[in-house]
Amino acid sequence: MENKFLPLLELALPYYEKGRSMDVEHIKWLCETVPKYISDSEVNHDILMPVAILHDTGYSKIPKGSDSYNLNVRKAHSEFGAQIAEEIMTKLDYPRDTIEEVKRLILKHDDWAFGDSFITEPVLLAFNNFDFMWMASEKGFELCRSNMNIEPVKYYHLVEKFNKDNLDRGSRWFNSRTEELYYKLMADRRKELGI
Ligand SMILES: [Fe+2]
Numbered sequence: 001m002e003n004k005f006l007p008l009l010e011l012a013l014p015y016y017e018k019g020r021s022m023d024v025e026h027i028k029w030l031c032e033t034v035p036k037y038i039s040d041s042e043v044n045h046d047i048l049m050p051v052a053i054l055h056d057t058g059y060s061k062i063p064k065g066s067d068s069y070n071l072n073v074r075k076a077h078s079e080f081g082a083q084i085a086e087e088i089m090t091k092l093d094y095p096r097d098t099i100e101e102v103k104r105l106i107l108k109h110d111d112w113a114f115g116d117s118f119i120t121e122p123v124l125l126a127f128n129n130f131d132f133m134w135m136a137s138e139k140g141f142e143l144c145r146s147n148m149n150i151e152p153v154k155y156y157h158l159v160e161k162f163n164k165d166n167l168d169r170g171s172r173w174f175n176s177r178t179e180e181l182y183y184k185l186m187a188d189r190r191k192e193l194g195i
């Protein structure tokens with residue numbers, strides 16, 4: 001990730017430390033992975049990276065042990081996240097129109113759970129590829145699996161099902177590199193599981 005986004009990460013991390021047990025690792029993985037697969041010319045990083053860095057800060061305001069798959073929790077963490085993004089980005093003197101756009105996208109970032117394919121929102125489509133793929137990454141697989149309390153092979157097939165559901169909903173891979181990364185991560189997990 002470019003150094004210019006480090007102050008955002010620094011101010012966001014204390015919120016992630018108060019959020020779900022996986023959140024610090026989740027955000028660090030996004031910060032290092034997203035810029036490798038999405039170029040600034042495909043999606044403006046000045047919007048994409050603040051969305052990636054700040055999108056789940058709202059879990060810091062959700063009572064511990066809440067079900068993050070519950071739709072009300074999804075809505076609430078997005079609303080809290082948009083407020084926190086406003087505070088952090090204002091503190092760092094981001095332009096007003098950038099703050100408004102990042103807040104708008106953070107408010108919508110989990111709308112896939114309400115049927116949105118993000119097909120008309122390139123930033124969210126690109127972001128969501130990674131927010132989802134985290135579940136198949138080396139650390140994310142184990143953290144999400146233990147959080148859901150599902151045995152590994154069952155969890156592997158659940159991730160496959162989620163991917164099928166995404167495509168059935170009309171979503172798609174942002175580019176061939178994100179698609180290839182997902183299938184590579186899943187092949188790595190299969191190898192580890194011996195399936
Ligand atoms: Fe989220």
Ligand SMILES: [Fe+2]
Nearest residue numbers: 026055056131
């Ligand atoms: Fe997330």
